[in-house]
Amino acid sequence: MASETSMTAAACETHPARRSSLGWLPWVVLAVFGSVLVAGGNFLLREYRPNSTLTQCLPALDALWGFAALFLILTGLGRVRVLMGRELATFFQSPLAYILAGLYFLITSIPVFFSTGGFDYVDATASTKAIVDASGFLMLLVAPIVTMRLLAEEKASGSMEILVTDPVTDWDIVLGKFLAAVLCLVAMVLPLGLYVVLFAMMRKSSDPALEWGVISTATVGLICLLAFYASVGLLASALSKNQVVSALIGLVALFMIFVLGVVLPHLFSQLSGELGPKLKSMAEAISLRKRLDVLLEGQLDLKSIFLFVSTTVLMLYFSVRAVESRKWR
Amino acid sequence: MIEVEGLTKRYGDFPAIQDVSFKVEKGQVLGFLGPNGSGKTTTMRILTCFMPATSGTARVCGYDIFEDSMEVRRNIGYMPENVPLYPNLRVNEYLSYRARLKGLGRSQRRKEIAELVDRCSIGDFDRVIIGKLSKGMRQRVGLAATLLGGPPVLVLDEPTVGLDPNQIREILGLIKGLGGERTIIFSSHILPEVEMVADHLAIIREGRIALTGSLEQITRAAGGSKVRIEARGDGQKIRDAVEKVSGVRKAVLGSRDGLAVLEVEVAAGTDAREGLVKAVAGAGGGLLELSCGRTSLADVFVRITATEG
Structure with a gap:
């Protein structure tokens, strides 16, 4: 063992501080440096190429960079990174990941054919929307399966006891697992990008141009949705020891959120009087379905993004409380 | 090194432990003895900051377990009963993961893992997938992971449960070798084991400490x-x-x-x-x-x- 130093605060000898305090810095520097680059790029594009496709996509690209920077800063926390790494390794080691990803790719491909009527005429923008739409729905089923083992397995095997008695906080645990889940889901969606590339290549000069603005905000919407699904799935996993039970909890919760988002506005619109439209607009304001639709229209609606982000953070907070519940149960 | 004062933990109305107090000096090996269900694991879980007590205090290395939970956890190596590991990882992957969780830098990580693989006689098994290891080998991996980062206090919950006599002897030998250098609490309900390794004893019965003291004192006073x-x-x-x-x-x-x-x-x-x-x-x-x-x-x-x- 390395030489022991006596701490002034401590009555007896403890081991020397071994944590490298610099661990966080490179990631933050990277995030800040990247942000400066992105801001500069924004300025230059707006100034010199105000009409280019890239400029149209700027708001969405900025939002994507925002997510990436947040991710960098969070993974900069060494313990979060370690936990996330193990989770990702476990996920990509299991055949389940590839089976799910394959099935997912196949099923989401179906709307491409329906919306395009084969590949004769490609309305790429409409197809992209259809894909994001279908992904949003299909992920409802897939996300809980991806997230079910995150905390439930640790609790069932008892390794939770080791995890929470190691020097990590409950937030570290939840964040590490959440980021891993989001990365897994994003990795499963990524192959769909191939279609967009395909559309771009197949476009004839007579066809309408690809609306990159719409495609980029749709991507932002999809990532928001995936993060939200991951957080709900994680909470479900924190609530049960049994993986199947936690998958079911997640599935039912997500399905209810989805259905309420569709059904409530419709229901309220049937109401007569002044109350009906008011309630309808309220229900639509918090309906994730409607919020996603707004993003699919190619409008980078900050309210929508805020709704997704805040509900995700709320779910993570509940997950932390659920992990903590060992203390007061 | 470890001072426990009046710890009480209730699950609802059921008191798991009541007014548990004992002290362990630096370098001592405390055998924590008691029949199953007498509160050994509960006490250890409280000491390792897994859950708080209903009342009472405890200090580990001078840090209060409630107020300085993070410092306490840095100074304690805890091996829960049945040593839950991740069966899909290889031994060296697992050790490296635990070392990084404990905040060990790269060079120290390598050095310590090599040392512990040697010390816990894991030897050639360090690249084997944990799910394929025998119970005894798993126990050794668990112990090695517990020792990572050189925590001055070790808390081992029934480290010998489910092992065959040879493996028990090995593990006990390892624990005994660590005594003096580290402060150790280990629980067991098997007496000869405790006699072999511990120099001090705390006997717990129905959630209360029935007797504490050195091995000599106890046998003399009570017997x-x-x-x-x-x-x-x-x-x-x-x-x-x-x-x-x-x-x-x-x-x-x-x-x-x-x-x-x-x-x-x-x-x-x-x-x-x-x-x-x-x-x-x-x-x-x-x-x-x-x-x-x-x-x-x-x-x-x-x-x-x-x-x-």
């Missing part, structure tokens, strides 16, 4: 000693004489092969052997054998945990 006498002659007469010797509490007469066999209980802290020899001779007996034995820990344990109260 006294036993002397066995084999003699030729009139057993009854010898017994009467023996019972008069000062310090003798009780003598039970038996016989074997026509010889008188006396089981003599001697009060704690007295040496009655000389008096016994004289008494036997005085009663006209021919002393053939006189052997002393400490009351075994098992006697003490059974008496405290079963009969008392």
Whole structure:
């Protein structure tokens, strides 16, 4: 063992501080440096190429960079990174990941054919929307399966006891697992990008141009949705020891959120009087379905993004409380 | 190093432990003994900051377990019962993961893992997937992971459960080797194990500490000693004489092969052997054998945990 130093605060000898305090810095520097680059790029594009496709996509690209920077800063926390790494390794080691990803790719491909009527005429923008739409729905089923083992397995095997008695906080645990889940889901969606590339290549000069603005905000919407699904799935996993039970909890919760988002506005619109439209607009304001639709229209609606982000953070907070519940149960 | 004062933990109305207090000095090995369900694991979970106590305090390395939970966790290596590991990882991957969680830098990580693989005789198994390891090997990996980062305090919950006798001996040997250098609490309900390794004992019964102290103190205070006498002659007469010797509490007469066999209980802290020899001779007996034995820990344990109260 390395030489022991006596701490002034401590009555007896403890081991020397071994944590490298610099661990966080490179990631933050990277995030800040990247942000400066992105801001500069924004300025230059707006100034010199105000009409280019890239400029149209700027708001969405900025939002994507925002997510990436947040991710960098969070993974900069060494313990979060370690936990996330193990989770990702476990996920990509299991055949389940590839089976799910394959099935997912196949099923989401179906709307491409329906919306395009084969590949004769490609309305790429409409197809992209259809894909994001279908992904949003299909992920409802897939996300809980991806997230079910995150905390439930640790609790069932008892390794939770080791995890929470190691020097990590409950937030570290939840964040590490959440980021891993989001990365897994994003990795499963990524192959769909191939279609967009395909559309771009197949476009004839007579066809309408690809609306990159719409495609980029749709991507932002999809990532928001995936993060939200991951957080709900994680909470479900924190609530049960049994993986199947936690998958079911997640599935039912997500399905209810989805259905309420569709059904409530419709229901309220049937109401007569002044109350009906008011309630309808309220229900639509918090309906994730409607919020996603707004993003699919190619409008980078900050309210929508805020709704997704805040509900995700709320779910993570509940997950932390659920992990903590060992203390007061 | 570890001071526990009046810890109480209730699950609803059920008190898992009540007013548990004990102290462990630096370098001591404390055997935490008690029947199953007596509160050993609960106490250890509180000490390792897994869950808080309902009342009472404890300090580890001078840090309060509630206020400086993070510092306490940095200074404790905890191995839960049954050593839950991740079965899909390889041994070296797991050790590296735990080392990084504990905040060890790259070079120190490598050095410590190499050292511990050697020390816990994991040897060639360091690239094997944990799910394929035997129970004993898994225990060793768990112990190695617990030792990562050199925590000055080790808390081991039933480290020998489910092992075969050879593996038990190995693990106990390892723990014994760590004593002196580290402060160790380990729980068990198997007495010979504790006797082999621990220098101090805390016996817990129905959530309360029934007895604490060094091994010597406990056997002496609670047990006294036993002397066995084999003699030729009139057993009854010898017994009467023996019972008069000062310090003798009780003598039970038996016989074997026509010889008188006396089981003599001697009060704690007295040496009655000389008096016994004289008494036997005085009663006209021919002393053939006189052997002393400490009351075994098992006697003490059974008496405290079963009969008392």
